[in-house]
Amino acid sequence: MRKVVHKQALDLIRYLWEQVILLDDETISCQIGKPWPLIFTAAERGNLDFLTILIRLYPDLIFKVDQNTYSIFHIAILNRHEDIFKMIYQIGSIKNVITIYKDGEGNNMLHLAARVLQSPSRLNVIPGAALQLQHELLWFEEVKKVVQPRHIEEKNIHGKTPGALFIEQHKEMMKEGEHWMRDTADSCMLVATLIATVVFAAAFTVPGGNMQDEGTPVFVERIEFKIFAISDAISLVASASSLLTFLSIRTSRYAERDFLWSLPNRLIIGLTTLFISIVAMMVAFVATFFLVFRKNLHQYSIPVAVVASLPVIFFIWQHYRLFLDMINSTYTSRSLFKPGKSPLFSKRVKPKVA
Structure with a gap:
């Protein structure tokens, strides 16, 4: 029953979004809400199906950023949502455009992966500090494969590379x-x-x-x-x-x-x-x-x-x-x-x- 309701909800979203994308870009932006909080909330909560429907019908969404210059992939890294992040492998060379985005403190995508996961509900899914640290390292290594080589040793405004930030954040x-x-x-x-x-x-x-x-x-x-x-x-x-x-x-x-x-x-x-x-x-x-x-x-x-x-x-x-x-x-x-x-x-x- 739950699967049927979920499918019906996705069909409704697809139908409504098909009507929205018929409008001009400015109107679409107003419909979703500036600066595009709808897709970033979905990325933060790990709603892959919702994002997939929107992006397939309106691919320009992958370039949108929030007030911190974070794309949906940056937010997926911060909240450790693997299903959303691995969509970056399906956009080809476009990812080179997205990976250069930095926030106000000069943090690139790898800096975000170096931060410790703040959400207790997401972190406690993995039992034990050793396995949690292993999962964090796995994320860091995976994001390193995506970013450009110069970003690996790039420093933020605090003078810290992603590697140094990872050690500092995960010391405890x-x-x-x-x-x-x-x-x-x-x-x-x-x-x-x-x-x-x-x-x-x-x-x-x-x-x-x-x-x-x-x-x-x-x-x-x-x-x-x-x-x-x-x-x-x-x-x-x-x-x-x-x-x-x-x-x-x-x-x-x-x-x-x-x-x-x-x-x-x-x-x-x-x-x-x-x-x-x-x-x-x-x-x-x-x-x-x-x-x-x-x-x-x-x-x-x-x-x-x-x-x-x-x-x-x-x-x-x-x-x-x-x-x-x-x-x-x-x-x-x-x-x-x-x-x-x-x-x-x-x-x-x-x-x-x-």
Whole structure:
């Protein structure tokens, strides 16, 4: 029902706008309201469908600016609306005209991307300071691809380049992100160390003991023992890898660019190998139980296997949300700025300075 109402509203907007654009430019400006606040309010709120309808029928809207000399793309950057900003990839060389706009303080488009997002509702969508900083860096790097090379090191009236402004604006976020990364790494390092200690000791105290004459394990031929040996080795390697990964996070220099890829990627690898080590350790425990108590306590095999799976389930329940957020923020979010398939214009638009 909601989709039907939304479609009907868009059809009504399209019909009304088709009637408005039949008027002259001055009358159109008066109808919308000087200096074009309607489209800038839509850009601020992220109303992509509304803007698409207006721009397709009246392409000159993309050149309009507000009292701060901000186009709809500048406002989209300030409010971090990816869907609106990536329309800039569909206007071709016209974007070179729009990217030169500056506000009264000499801030270009990249300076705006360097500012910290002010809206709490938009910022809190992303959990954790580290992931928020990663998202801000992703925006900064994306806008850098659009602006002209000379704008990257261009200073505003306060003598600050976009890079310097980004570091200044995100100083507190970087401190919070570093603190969160260190605490997470410390907690996971402790778990990985305990697992590595246990499985390492288990490798030399094999279930059933060894034969006195040859020193080989008593149950070496049994399938349960082979499962135990393989699982124990996997758990040891995975826990050691996890420990070293979290150690690299702990000793990182925590530069702002490390939060874009290096640190989140290490955390994902660390959590993945830690999960593998826990699963392998539980498999080794169940295999040992079947091996040692296969005769006397065989009826308890299923309950023991169920109980052994509880730590794995508990770990997933506690960390799956963090893991999914890290995956989404590190890998999936890189497709946020991929241009849409539907063209913005049905015909070639000629540049026209506002």
